[in-house]
Amino acid sequence: MGRWIADRARVRAARGGSRATRVAAGLYDLASNDYLGLARDPRLAAAAAAAEAEFGTSAAASRVVVGTLAVHEELEAALCRLTRREHALAFSSGYAANLGLLASLGGPGTLMVLDEHAHASLIDGARLSRSGTRTAAHNSCDDVARLLAGRREPRAVVAVESVYSVLGDAAPLARLAEVCAEHDAVLVVDEAHSIGVHGAGSVHAAGLAGDPRVVVTATLSKALGSQGGAVLGAGDFGAALRDHLVNTARTFVFDTGLAPGAAAAAAEAARIAAADGSLPDRLAARSRQIVAALAPVAELDVGCGAVHSARIGSAAAAADAAGQLRRLGIAAGCFRPPSVPDGVSRLRFTARAAQDRHELGRALAVVADVLTTIDRQEPAA
Ligand SMILES: Cc1ncc(COP(=O)(O)O)c(C=O)c1O
Incomplete structure (x- = not known):
C-alpha cells in the first residue's frame, strides 16, 4: 500500500496536480468564499459564543436522536426568511446536504441529469443514489430537455448550480424550471455561490422561490460565514421532502447535528444578510x-x-x-x-x-x- 500511495503521489506531481494544506495567514486573500465578510463579524462570534454557553460545543447526537436543539430550528427559520422558502433542513455541511438530498431522491427508477460543471458533492450524491446518471452540456437547456425526453425512468432529477463555483456564470434557472416542469422532473439548485451574494439567491431572483418543484441546497460556509448546509423547499412537496430527508438522508440520520455555535452564527448571518x-x-x-x-x-x-x-x-x-x-x-x-x-x-x-x-x-x-x-x-x- 505504501508503495502504491508513493506512486500515486509521483503521478500527481508529474501532472502538476498536487494539492497541499497550508496556512494562508499573511497572504492577501483573493481565494476565500467569505463573500460578505461575515466570517470575522463580531455579531456572529457573539451569537456562536452565546449558543455554546447555552447548548454546549457539540449537538452531541444525531438530530433524530437528541441532537435537535432550539438553535437548529431558529437557523432553519432564518434561512427560510432569507431565501423566501417555506421549509428548511440544516445539515452539518453543504457537501452533506447535497449527498443526502440526491442519494435520497434517487435510486432505481430515477434518472439524474447533472450539468457537466456540477460540484463534486452533486456528482457524488448522484453516484451514491445508484440512479442512472447523465451529464448535460454546460448550461444547455436543450440538452437537459433531450435527456429528460429520452428517459426510461419514471422519475427524474436535474441538478445544477445557480452560480458555478469555478466559472462563476449563472444557470438559466427560469428556462430550466420550465423544461423540468414539461418533463415532470425535480430541479435541484445548489445556491452555494449565490445566497447572500445575490441577496435571497438566484432562485428567488428568477421568481422560483415559491415553486415546489425547485429544491434549493445551500452552504452556510461561504457568504454566511459559518459552517453547515441546508436543503430548502416550498409547498406541500417541500414539506414532504423535508420529512423524507429526516427519515432517509444518511448524511442527516447518521451524522451528529450541526454544532450549536455554527448554527447560531449562520442564523445571525442569515438575519444580517436579509436586513443589510x-x-x-x-x-x-x-x-x-x-x-x-x-x-x-x-x-x-x-x-x-x-x-x-x-x-x-x-x-x-x-x-x-x-x-x-x-x-x-x-x-x-x-x-x-x-x-x-x-x-x-x-x-x-x-x-x-x-x-x-x-x-x-x-x-x-x-x-x-x-x-x-x-x-x-x-x-x-
Ligand atoms: C457549489 C458547491 N456546493 C457545495 C459545496 C460544499 O459546501 P460545504 O463547504 O459547506 O461542504 C461547495 C463548497 O466548496 C460548493 O462550491
Missing part, C-alpha cells in the same frame, strides 16, 4: 474592480457574482502561477482537473465585501503582472 442590502452592493463593486483589472490581461471567465477565473491552460502552469502569486503575498484559488471538467486549469479570484478598494487595487496590479508574464503551457523545469 449594502453588503451585496459592496461585494459587486469589488467584483467589478477585479474584472476591470484582469479582463485586459487574461482570458477571464467573468462571473455574475463574486467568482472570476483566469484560464491558464495546463495544470502545471496553473500551479506554477499560483506559487508565484503566493511568493508575492497573494492567495488565489488554483483549479485543475478533475475540478475543471473541460480540462482547462484556472486561477480563481473571489471578490469580498470586506476588501478595501485600495488594497485590492494593489493586489490586482501584482496579479495582472503575473498573468501577463506566465507561460500558459508548462512551467520552466
